[in-house]
Amino acid sequence: MAQQHTGGARDAVVIGGGLAGMLAATALLGHADTVTVLERDRYPEHRGFRKGVPQARHTHILLTGGQHALDDLLPGSCTALADAGAHRLDLPRDLLTRTPSGWPRRFDEGRHHTLSVTRPVLDAVVTERARAAFARSATRVEVREATEVTGLTGDAGRVTGVRIRPREGGAPHTLTAGLVVDASGRSSRAPRWYAELGLAAPQEESVDTGLGYATRRYRPGPGTTPDTGVNVPHWPSSPRGGCYLPVEDGIWLLTLAGMRGDHPPTDPEAFLAYSATVGDPYLHSLVSRAEPLTPVHGFHDTRNRRRRYERPGAAPKGFLVLGDAHCTFNPVYGQGMSVAALGARALRDTLARTGGPLPDAAATAQREIAAVTDPAWVAAVGADLPYLRDADEKPSAGERLTAWYFDRLAARAALDPVVGAALRDVFCLTAPLPRLFGPRIAARTVLLPRRPALPAPPTTPEPV
Ligand SMILES: Cc1cc2nc3c(=O)[nH]c(=O)nc-3n(C[C@H](O)[C@H](O)[C@H](O)COP(=O)(O)OP(=O)(O)OC[C@H]3O[C@@H](n4cnc5c(N)ncnc54)[C@H](O)[C@@H]3O)c2cc1C
Incomplete structure (x- = not known):
């Protein structure tokens, strides 16, 4: 296999030019001399679907936590999305979520809004803004389309580059780099590539409803x-x-x-x-x-799955994993894109803080990426637990208590602006799960009487 280019310690390669890949390349600006983004597909000329992102046909919302991270990486992105037709849905005023006991009050809270937009438009806006940032940067960024990564080069201690198969002609070759970021999405083959390097696959957790x-x-x-x-x-x-x-x-x-x-x-x-x-x-x-x-x-593949690349020994030098390649979520909670943005911001901040050579920064960045992913994982897996049990299986006392608390909390949140705000903070990824167990929230959840929610969707918003 031909070696096409010998990259130095300050050259980076990003596998996958989807959302996480574009944001990873943005995070590397100013920290790498060159970034080469390798994308298997060709981008559509108009804001259309492509094979590599099959989930794009489904509803995608961007949560507050993800909006903050996206705007931090690529300022003005949320305004650009709104200009492209994204709806800004204030919660709960503009997006009513039915609870088991009825409809919520329509508080005009002004605390969180989600962006609702088709995925091709979201990807196109982010890609356009990322390319504009690339053009302004001293880091040289090349985005190669129709270019599939088929493996890693290096050994169990150090990844030194990638193996490439051009999809429209040309010989397979390798590309060397100081840092390889896998942002190839839910179909990531990194565990298989690990085996080829003599590395054990990272520990994997999967929770599938x-x-x-x-x-x-x-x-x-x-x-x-x-x-x-x-x-x-x-x-x-x-x-x-x-x-x-x-x-x-x-x-x-x-x-x-x-x-x-x-x-x-x-x-x-x-x-x-x-x-x-x-x-x-x-x-x-x-x-x-x-x-x-x-x-x-x-x-149909909607499982929560995370691979523990941050564990000691699970990531060789010069390699890290971001976005769905690292962690997927049950999509009903609308978290994956936000977590990809939070992870890319963590990568940028780690590189700014450590300032060291790219290969050495990978392990620290991977730990930071895992840390910003954790609250979303805990929320999604916790919410999914009641659906995992068979009808004849008895839950433990602890599980029964947790289910009782969350049932009461969800019922209270529909009517109570204080509890509702806490629940939205957690599910919009601006606060970790313990926010739901703070004294004020716990007291209102446990001590105040339980009341049914509204019998019909409310037609007018109410001030809080
Ligand atoms: C049904 C469904 C609904 C969802 N709804 C939401 C939602 O409402 N809100 C939300 O935040 N998230 C949602 N998600 C999650 C969201 O789609 C993902 O979290 C997000 O796309 C992750 O971005 P990514 O860049 O990691 O992966 P992707 O967007 O999948 O991009 C991966 C890229 O890598 C490329 N690639 C793959 N393999 C290779 C290779 N070997 N070489 C080169 N390129 C390669 C692909 O072509 C693709 O461009 C949903 C997911 C599903 C399944």
Whole structure:
């Protein structure tokens, strides 16, 4: 295999030019002499779908924590997304989430908003802004499309580069670098590449509720556009859920999801019928009056999976892993893109702080990436636990207590602005899970009487 280029300690390679890859390259600006981003696909000319990001057809929201990290890395990105048609949905004013006991109060809280936008537009805006940042930087960045990475070079102690297969002709070759960042998404082959280097695969944790997704685009009919996004999540006694959210150009996305193999169908009529079986009829009443614009697309690999590259000995020098290649989440919590942005910011901040050679900074950066990933992992896995147990399996006393507390907390959050704000802080990734156990939140959750939520979606916002 030909060696094409001998990179030095200050040359970096990023595997995958998706969201995490573009943000990783941005994080490396000013810290590397060159960054080469290797992307298997060609980018679409217009803001379209591509093979390497099959989940892009489904609802994607960007949470507050992710917005902060994205704007920190590429200032002005959230405004650019809004200019491109992203909806800024203030929580809970503009996005109502049904609870098992009813609808929440529509507080005009002004604390968190999610950005709702189709994934091709989000990726295109981020890529455009990243390329503009590359052009302004002293670091030379090259983005090579139609270029697949097929392995790593080096040995068990040190990664020295990557093996490349051009997808449109040309001979396989290698590219050497001081730092290789794997941002190749959920299909990352790094564990297999580790074996080729004589390294044990990183420890892997997987929590899978067997959730399946299906999504279709709609245009609401005249007079039927809801004035809020609608989310009817699954809960233990109602394992089917759905959400209906506005994106660009007057289009709405309906995503339906079912737990433990009870997946929404992709046949259009059966899909609509499935929407009538989620925990509240409101969703179906909206969708049945809207015009469908596309076929229904399904997606079934939704497990939470993290690979512990930060553990001692799990990452050779000169190699780190970011984004879905590192950790995937059950998508109903809308966390993956935000965590990719938080991880890229952690990489940038580690490089700025340590200032040392790139190969040596990798292990510290990987620990920081794991640390910023942890709150989202704990929240997603904790929320998924009730769905993992078989009906005849008895939960432990601790699990019963935790389930009781979170059930009360969710019911309280629908009506109580103080508890609601804490829950939103955690799920929007601006506060860690212990925020939900602070004395004020615990007292309101445990001591105040439990009341049912509202019987119908509230039509007017209320001040807090
Ligand atoms: C159904 C679904 C819904 C979701 N909804 C949300 C949501 O609402 N909010 C949210 O924040 N997150 C959501 N996510 C998660 C989100 O999609 C991911 O977290 C995000 O795409 C991660 O970005 P990434 O760059 O790591 O991976 P990707 O976006 O998958 O990009 C990986 C890139 O690597 C390239 N690549 C792969 N292998 C190679 C190789 N060998 N060589 C070169 N290039 C390669 C691919 O072509 C691709 O461009 C959802 C996920 C799913 C499955």
